[in-house]
Amino acid sequence: MSSAPDTAPSDADEVERHPCPRCLVDAGSPCRSRAGTVADTYHTGRFAKVPRLAKELRVNTPADRGPGQLWRPGTPPSAPVAADIPATDIRVGYARCSHLTQELQSQLDALENHGIDRGKIFAEKVSSRVRVRPQFQAALETCRQIKAHAPHCRVILTVYEMKRLGRDSAELTALADHLTAHGIVLEMLAGPLAGIYDPSGTGRMLFGFFAAMAETERENIREATLEGLNAAARQGRHGGRPPVITNDMLHTLIRRRANGESIEEIRPHLIIPTGKRKGHNPSPASIYRALAEHAKHQTHPDAIEQAHQEHAADQAHP
Template identity: 70%
Template sequence: MDDEIRHPLAHARNERGWPQEELARRIRQAAKRRGLRSGTRGSRVSKWETGRATPDEDESQPLIAEVLGIDYAAGAHLGWPHWLPGQDRPLPLGPHNAVPSLREALMSSLDRRSFIAYTSGSLAVLAYQWAATEPGRFARFAAPGEADAEMLDWLEATGTQLIRLATERRHRTRHLLGAHLTTVTEFISESRYTPAAGQRLHTLAASLSQAIAWQHFDERRHASAGRFWHAALHNAHTAHQRDLGAGVLSDLAYQLLWLGDARAAADILEHAIPRTQHPTARSLLHLRQARALAALNEGGLCRRALTAAEKALDTPSYDPAPAWCSWKKALRVPIPADRGPGRPWRPGTPPPVPIDPDLPSADIRIGCARCSTLGQELDSQLDALSKHGIPRDKIFSEKISTRVRVRPRFEEALRTAREVKAHAPHCRVIFTVYEMKRLGRDAAELTALADHLTAHGLVLEMLAGPLPGIYDPTGPGKLLFAFFAAMAETERENISKSTLEGLDTAARKGKHGGRPPVITDDMLHTVLRRRALGESVEQIQPDLIIPTGKRKGQSPSVASIYTGRSPNTPSARHTPKPSSRPTPTSPPSRPAKSPGPASLSLTERHSDYRELLVASP
């Protein structure tokens, strides 16, 4: 951390190379020119600089401004010592400093030469205050209806439009943004409003200050940009806008990183990230933190920040991202199987060697066949590839779904094609598949694969489907490939949806997949009859034989006898026991018009038998 930042009067005096006595002498001379008498001495200047005394507003402060060459009338409303150009200490966070920070920033844009930037240590302290301090209450309140709602709506609509145009038409909106921020500042300081209206005003002031700061940053006016970001942070904090404040701190950190102070940038982001609420905003802060840590050569912390940025970006959120980071979205980039975190670095494919035009050229085809499940057959694809002139030892086949990220035989086919191209650059190496869906059903993955083949000098060929023949990576060919890749992805989604609908329809009709029930109707009859004779389930179990299924010829377990049922039938163990145990000769009573046993389904009869079985002794 930096030491305590010196008083702005001392900074302005040292900047000119004046000792305290010299400043006092010049103040006395200025008073004499005005026909006044001043008894200012070096000891009095020392008290002003240490805060033990304050120069009076009517005489001493105008004389100091004259000596330093400052327009006192333009900055007198800021109060002592905030109108001095050497002020380099950020104002403490709080509602009472929101307006002074705005006026200070607006004044700083008038004079580029005498303005001093904040130090990195003071900005780190400000970031800590922002993270540790809860916003205070608004200084001004009003009864409902007292604020000019129409004026407030106009200020917000105009400010939003100016912020949107700030990047496209920078030179035309520079003065408009400053004038609009001045109007908002006066509205905040001179009007009375409800807390809700005050929150809208301070949010608008913060957004305008942030836009102006970026304009000054692009013009390399870093000190003035820091002032406006400082004002934006104050107003975002007053408006209880945590994510907007985090974005402002991120901008300050970006500026420090640009100026070469990566350590201060990392410190600021360390304070800002824990209080950031939206995952997209938190992801951007982690990304900028990783950049600062990379500049500090802290590889482990940098990778941790990048992982946190990726995790935050993948976190779902029902709220829209803040406007200052709404552009940040996930980008799907396929990673080769042999690359990734924790793997050693290896050089990429070398650039192709210039081909000698005198060498004979030939087509070399590498085939690839795939189906999704073990029950499907590859014979039709293998036959088609063989008829196309591809030897069986050059065809790589596997039974694996495209949802699996790593497909060993497919990766081997790609590696073989690259190796053949590297050893025979004068030949055309063609990667052949039966149809596009054999490569994959994800549009982004298919497009990336086609670009990968083109980048390595390979040619893609499809024998069937909507795009048979050689794939043309330029012009209409690329457009058609992207279209049919999207259609393949849609087809997979439709297949999955239709399958789920079919399963749901079958379930509503009482048809469920899985193994057939182990306990049959005859078994339950036998168990009930022998239980009535006093035998236990353990004695009956060895005599029961399963008639069908994988366990055909074996005896069911005791648990299956008690709880054997279809998947949708409630378990007998959860059926409440009746108060009196029925006997086999007196089964449970049924409704008068219930259907006969022959019309009952197997599941219903099992349920009745099971109740008797559980209730019997």
């Protein structure tokens, strides 16, 4: 550490309890520069191993280590301090999809391949619009319990991508606050925030930014869908199941019934053109419904009543 009087000398001892991953010096020695002298500052990968120094931008080498002088190995510490032993990572996985027809297996496989025990993976099929998600709450409760019983361990909630947590910026920001309050780390395997994420400090701002982007994307998709439906409606395409009785079939029905033919005589000559019953004859009920609907649009109450009476008579005398 620095030779300034406000710098605790124990900081250097804590840093030097760890070997340096950059200059490869063993524990008990200051960092070494490329010129073979004692480095002026400890390398980041080394002092980051000390939790209370992990967020520092630089840690200076104290004067008693002789920064700038010829480097010589120091004396290794007798035993590591328990608090400095790297904490074990414990991961809890969560997988979600919105619809019953969607599949979860790809998310489950990704979580298992990441080393998460199947017993610690919670999965459900529920829309992100639903506020109460039982399996997600169970995953959070498991994380809290693990953290309470093993405070020195790093508990990581792992999901495949951010939208599995939700798409509402307010909800995601509240989740970040919850994770921070309980010391839980968030990890995403894919997407713009792939990697381990500690929802605190400036990282929280980044999380909120991507949450807002996700919400905006959802609104854009919704608007594009509505515009597409409106455009299709203007072109006469309204979606849904195709009608059993088409306009051509209806015109044939009306013309032949005007010539005195019965429904049973006309029905074998009517063929359904599309849908699951393509190639079959429509049922009498479908024909009578089409006639009644046509009569309704023609605003002839007598015609509607006649269609219903014919249908009732046909049911009574099949």
